[in-house]
Amino acid sequence: QVQLVESGGGLVQSGGPLRLSCAASERTFISYSMGWSRQAPGKGREFVAAIAWRGGSTYSGDSVQGRFTSSRDNAKNTVYLQMNSLKLEDTAVYYCASTPRRGFLVRTNYEDWGQGTQVTVSS
Numbered sequence: 001q002v003q004l005v006e007s008g009g010g011l012v013q014s015g016g017p018l019r020l021s022c023a024a025s026e027r028t029f030i031s032y033s034m035g036w037s038r039q040a041p042g043k044g045r046e047f048v049a050a051i052a053w054r055g056g057s058t059y060s061g062d063s064v065q066g067r068f069t070s071s072r073d074n075a076k077n078t079v080y081l082q083m084n085s086l087k088l089e090d091t092a093v094y095y096c097a098s099t100p101r102r103g104f105l106v107r108t109n110y111e112d113w114g115q116g117t118q119v120t121v122s123s
Contacts, residue, residue: 002026002098002112009094009117012086016121020081022096022114027077033104034072034079038092038119045095049081052104059105064090086121093118 003025012018026032035050050059051070058070064083072079079096094117097110 002032004096004098004112004114006094006096006114006117009119011120011122014086014088014121014123016086017082017084018086018119019083020094020096020117020119022079022081024077024079024098026098029077030074032098032100033102033109034070035097035099035104035107035110036068036070036081036094037097037107038090038094039116040089040092043092046092047107050104051079057104083119086119088121088123091119091121 006022008020031053033053037045037047039045048061048064049068049070051072055072060068067085069082095113097113099109101109103109
């Protein structure tokens with residue numbers, strides 16, 4: 001089981017940027033694809049971004065397209081979610097997840113999840 005710890009959440013003004021980090025315990029981190037989901041109060045979990053194990057392919061969901069970008073530093077066993085032009089509706093708890101399976105776009109492939117970090121966007 002991969003241990004994942006998110007950080008970087010907080011309070012940010014609408015339109016501002018924020019970068020989340022997710023540190024993984026797995027020594028073979030490079031072979032894992034990483035994903036990001038979020039859950040707003042009263043809503044279901046939404047899969048918003050992902051990055052393939054090699055880092056060459058990324059995904060951003062429709063609601064964050066052009067604003068959120070995933071990246072990774074395999075030397076640090078860390079994945080990042082850069083969030084720009086934040087909107088009020090981006091307020092949620094953000095979770096990172098890992099999968100050793102191929103198919104980084106498949107939400108159900110992700111097996112291990114972090115505890116989440118709160119992002120609150122204010123007007």
